[in-house]
Amino acid sequence: QVRLVQSGAEVKKPGSSVKVSCTASGGSLSSFAISWVRQAPGQGLEWMGGTIPFFGSATYAQKFQGRLTVTTDESTRTAYMVLTGLKSEDTAIYYCARRGPAASFDNWGQGTLVTVSS
Amino acid sequence: EIVLTQSPGTLSLSPGERATLSCRASQSVSSTYLAWYQHKPGQAPRLLIYGASSRASDIPDRFSGSGSGTDFTLTISGLEPEDFAVYYCQHYGSPVYTFGPGTKVEI
Numbered sequence: 001q002v003r004l005v006q007s008g009a010e011v012k013k014p015g016s017s018v019k020v021s022c023t024a025s026g027g028s029l030s031s032f033a034i035s036w037v038r039q040a041p042g043q044g045l046e047w048m049g050g051t052i053p054f055f056g057s058a059t060y061a062q063k064f065q066g067r068l069t070v071t072t073d074e075s076t077r078t079a080y081m082v083l084t085g086l087k088s089e090d091t092a093i094y095y096c097a098r099r100g101p102a103a104s105f106d107n108w109g110q111g112t113l114v115t116v117s118s
Numbered sequence: 119e120i121v122l123t124q125s126p127g128t129l130s131l132s133p134g135e136r137a138t139l140s141c142r143a144s145q146s147v148s149s150t151y152l153a154w155y156q157h158k159p160g161q162a163p164r165l166l167i168y169g170a171s172s173r174a175s176d177i178p179d180r181f182s183g184s185g186s187g188t189d190f191t192l193t194i195s196g197l198e199p200e201d202f203a204v205y206y207c208q209h210y211g212s213p214v215y216t217f218g219p220g221t222k223v224e225i
Contacts, residue, residue: 045206095162102153103153104153104168106174108164
């Protein structure tokens with residue numbers, strides 16, 4: 001059973017960037033699409049973007065176009081999310097999630113808290 | 119862009135009661151790509167239902183999903199104490215995913 005293990009909490013200044021990792025423990029990320037979903041305090045789940053493994057590319061929610069980059073390094077079984085131009089509104093828990101049956105998310109990382117504060 | 123609306127926002131019930139949660143899409147969507155999740159504080163979301171009505175692995179049969187077109191329903195028949203949580207519907211419309219705002223099921 002593959003477990004997705006995310007990197008630890010981050011505190012960032014406004015305007016800076018954050019990189020969050022998501023490593024597949026006990027298996028491979030190969031051929032799986034990995035998406036990133038966030039939850040701001042008191043808010044619901046928000047899909048940000050995800051990889052498209054067979055094409056080696058990614059797709060992004062319009063809101064994050066130009067600020068978000070998602071990649072996968074299959075040699076280290078790790079997916080990455082880089083969000084630039086951080087604002088206080090980006091304070092949230094960030095989750096990686098594996099695409100499962102019928103484009104659902106059947107396997108989630110434990111979440112990474114990113115706090116943006118001056 | 120598809121917008122998902124969930125109702126009610128909060129559902130106050132007791133253990134043993136039946137919960138009926140609604141998810142409405144702004145336009146007709148394929149039921150193939152409609153999923154439901156349970157989310158508890160401090161935990162990752164958990165997939166309950168995919169393809170509108172198929173239960174995910176290890177999900178108890180008290181959880182069931184139904185619907186088509188613009189109206190979808192998650193039913194929990196006989197709430198257990200561990201079922202009190204927030205529930206989200208989610209749709210995939212290539213290439214983007216959309217989540218509903220969630221329904222909180224509280225005691």
